[in-house]
Amino acid sequence: MDLKCFDRSVPLDQLDRAAFKFKHGLLGHPALTLENLARVLPTLPPQNVMYSAKLLANGDDFETTFRQRPTEQSLEATIESIRHSDSYILVNRPDADPSIAPLFKELLHDVEALMRVRGAGTRAWDPRLFLFIASPNSITPFHLDRYSTFLLQFRGSKQITVFPQWDERVVSHTSREAYMAHADTRLAWSDERDALGTAFSFSPGEALHIPFAAGHHVRNGPEDVSISLSIIFNTPQTRHWVLAHRWNHWARTRLRGLGYRPAPVPHDAWRDVCKSVAWRAVAKAQQITGGR
Numbered sequence: 001m002d003l004k005c006f007d008r009s010v011p012l013d014q015l016d017r018a019a020f021k022f023k024h025g026l027l028g029h030p031a032l033t034l035e036n037l038a039r040v041l042p043t044l045p046p047q048n049v050m051y052s053a054k055l056l057a058n059g060d061d062f063e064t065t066f067r068q069r070p071t072e073q074s075l076e077a078t079i080e081s082i083r084h085s086d087s088y089i090l091v092n093r094p095d096a097d098p099s100i101a102p103l104f105k106e107l108l109h110d111v112e113a114l115m116r117v118r119g120a121g122t123r124a125w126d127p128r129l130f131l132f133i134a135s136p137n138s139i140t141p142f143h144l145d146r147y148s149t150f151l152l153q154f155r156g157s158k159q160i161t162v163f164p165q166w167d168e169r170v171v172s173h174t175s176r177e178a179y180m181a182h183a184d185t186r187l188a189w190s191d192e193r194d195a196l197g198t199a200f201s202f203s204p205g206e207a208l209h210i211p212f213a214a215g216h217h218v219r220n221g222p223e224d225v226s227i228s229l230s231i232i233f234n235t236p237q238t239r240h241w242v243l244a245h246r247w248n249h250w251a252r253t254r255l256r257g258l259g260y261r262p263a264p265v266p267h268d269a270w271r272d273v274c275k276s277v278a279w280r281a282v283a284k285a286q287q288i289t290g291g292r
Contacts, residue, residue, distance in 0.1 A: 001113055004106040006150075006207065012118045016148055016211045016238060019162040021200050024152045024207040031099040032154045032227055037133065038079050040097045041089070048096065051078050051089040079133075083225055088138050091131035094229075104129050107231040111150065115235055124233035134226045140218035142189050144171065144179050146242050149210040151230040153202050157221030158228070161197040165214045166266070170196055173264035174252070176213065180245035187215070212238040240276040241265055247279035 001008065007023035014020050030036060041049055078087045095104035108127050115121050126147070134140070136156070151160070163170045170193055171179075178184040197216075200208055210216055212234070220226040234242065248262040265272055 001117055003110045003113060005103075005152075006110045006114070010114060010209075012114060015114060015118045015120060015209065016235065019198065019200065019208060019210055019214060019216075021202070021206055021208050023205060026103070026152060027154065027205040029103065029154070031097075031103060032131075032229065034133070034155070034225060034227065036099060037131070037227070040094065040099065041079060041091065042076060044091065044094065044096055048092045048094075049075060049089065050092070051075060051087060082133060082135050084135065086138060087135050088140070089131075089133040091133075093128055094131040095129050100129070100131075103229070104231070107150070108233075111231060111233055120235040120237065125235070125239045127231060127233040130230045130232060132226070132228045132230070134220045136220060136222045136224060136226075138220045138226075142187055142193075142215060142217040143185070144176065144187070144213050144215050145210065145232065146180055146213070147232040147234050148212045148238055149230050149232050150207055151202075151210060151228055152207045153204050154227045154229065155204055156224040156226035157204075158202040158226055159199055159219045159221075160202055160208060160210075161194065161199045161217050162208075162210055163193075163197040163215040165211055166264075167196060169193065170215050173248075177245045177249040177252070177265075180213075180242055181249040183249060212241060237269075240273050242276075243279040244272040244275035247275040247282070250279070250282060 003010075005024055005026055007025065010022050011020050026032075075089075078089060081087065082089070095101045104127075107129070108124065111124050111127065112122065115124065132140075134156075171187060175184070175187060179187065202208060244265045248265060251260055251262050262275070263271065265275070
């Protein structure tokens with residue numbers, strides 16, 4: 001298997017089934033130095049660069065936080081003071097800059113190579129890069145991803161706690177459906193839930209696979225600014241899961257009076273595909289009627 005970025009020891013049988021750690025070969029890449037990123041970030045489209053100028057905590061609504069840009073501090077000031085300001089910067093599609101674009105192509109090559117060997121399809125759906133720059137001790141609150149993830153560490157350290165994908169004690173199926181539908185992105189949190197996760201210590205040169213819809217939270221180490229990069233994507237199967245969740249969320253409200261109670265995803269592969277197709281029809285109808 002021809003891989004450009006990932007170590008060949010990747011456990012293919014665990015793709016989208018369990019979290020696992022391995023090595024990557026991009027450590028020291030000049031595009032991901034703090035100096036280059038300080039140059040790149042202000043040149044990117046403003047909607048691609050989200051940041052928080054406060055320390056977040058588990059239980060915070062991670063997605064809503066980054067829709068509300070801080071007014072007390074500019075992006076440039078956040079970058080300048082990030083070593084000691086309890087700040088967090090999230091960049092969607094940093095590969096819009098020519099210095100980072102080749103990284104995206106190489107990582108996508110590896111992702112699709114792993115998918116082919118695993119029998120999970122030949123092309124990734126909607127692949128994209130996210131860049132994370134965080135102050136020491138900062139926290140990424142507990143959240144889900146609507147895709148599969150490979151996260152690569154370049155500077156500083158992290159502890160990432162990942163939870164079983166479908167464990168109802170962590171996230172109920174109705175909460176997961178609402179999250180996938182973007183209807184409610186605040187997830188319940190408790191110390192009892194935290195005990196159900198697996199913690200991975202994460203340092204430069206290491207990578208972590210986070211399966212589709214596996215809840216997780218991150219605490220950055222105290223010694224340095226953390227810089228990490230993730231490539232996110234969907235396989236044909238996880239794409240059906242996303243849309244089946246959205247169908248379930250819509251149907252629980254709209255078809256309740258008819259006695260319809262959709263089974264949680266994943267329940268049956270063929271049924272999930274049918275729900276995915278049904279949601280496409282609903283979404284198309286809503287687009288035509290303006291959401292009515």
